Amino acid sequence: MDFLELVKSRYSVRSYEPRPVEQDKLDRVLEAARMAPSGSNQQSWRFVIVRDPEVRRRLMAACADQEHVAQAPVVIAGVGLTPDHVMNCDIPGDAVDLAIAMDHLSLAAAAEGLGTCWIGAFVQGRIREVLGIPGWAKVVQVMTLGYPADSPRPKNRKPIGRIVCYDRWQ
Numbered sequence: 001m002d003f004l005e006l007v008k009s010r011y012s013v014r015s016y017e018p019r020p021v022e023q024d025k026l027d028r029v030l031e032a033a034r035m036a037p038s039g040s041n042q043q044s045w046r047f048v049i050v051r052d053p054e055v056r057r058r059l060m061a062a063c064a065d066q067e068h069v070a071q072a073p074v075v076i077a078g079v080g081l082t083p084d085h086v087m088n089c090d091i092p093g094d095a096v097d098l099a100i101a102m103d104h105l106s107l108a109a110a111a112e113g114l115g116t117c118w119i120g121a122f123v124q125g126r127i128r129e130v131l132g133i134p135g136w137a138k139v140v141q142v143m144t145l146g147y148p149a150d151s152p153r154p155k156n157r158k159p160i161g162r163i164v165c166y167d168r169w170q
Helices: 003-009 023-034 053-062 067-071 093-111 124-131
Strands: 045-050 074-080 115-119 138-146
Touching: 003 093, 023 045, 023 093, 045 053, 045 093, 053 067, 053 074, 053 124, 067 138, 074 093, 093 115, 093 138, 124 138
Parallel strands: none
Antiparallel strands: 045 074, 074 138, 115 138
8 A cells, every 4th residue: 555545544443453462563663653753853752552451441531531542452652751842933842743753653553454543632640640650751642552443434634725825824
């Protein structure tokens, strides 16, 4: 499958098969995240990989009780290590760098026949408590990972002309 087809086929999975993700597939997905660009190549992140069912259940409670968080065989927390760093453009660096890395991860997962779902509805303090993350670090993103048990819905995206301007804002 070519890259654009892969991007078009990726979707947010909210139901997972109970089978585990093979370590070699997980390793390739994590390698894709590791290779993502970051500001000044600092890679100021850490990924907490959660497989333990009890920990995933506790994460579900910290993630607005979204059942697929406990159901997915793997949950990944992307943690920023420099939460006070703001880039020259006035944007928090950890949020940008981890978004890039997690996107690499999600596309690599799709290439492996796995599904993911970005989880943004979570309580920072509860996630840090469940995962033992120190107070100075910040969880930027949580992502579920596993074999999809559902099917993609049709994607509804704006036409390109509504999201792109050339040379100046229009």
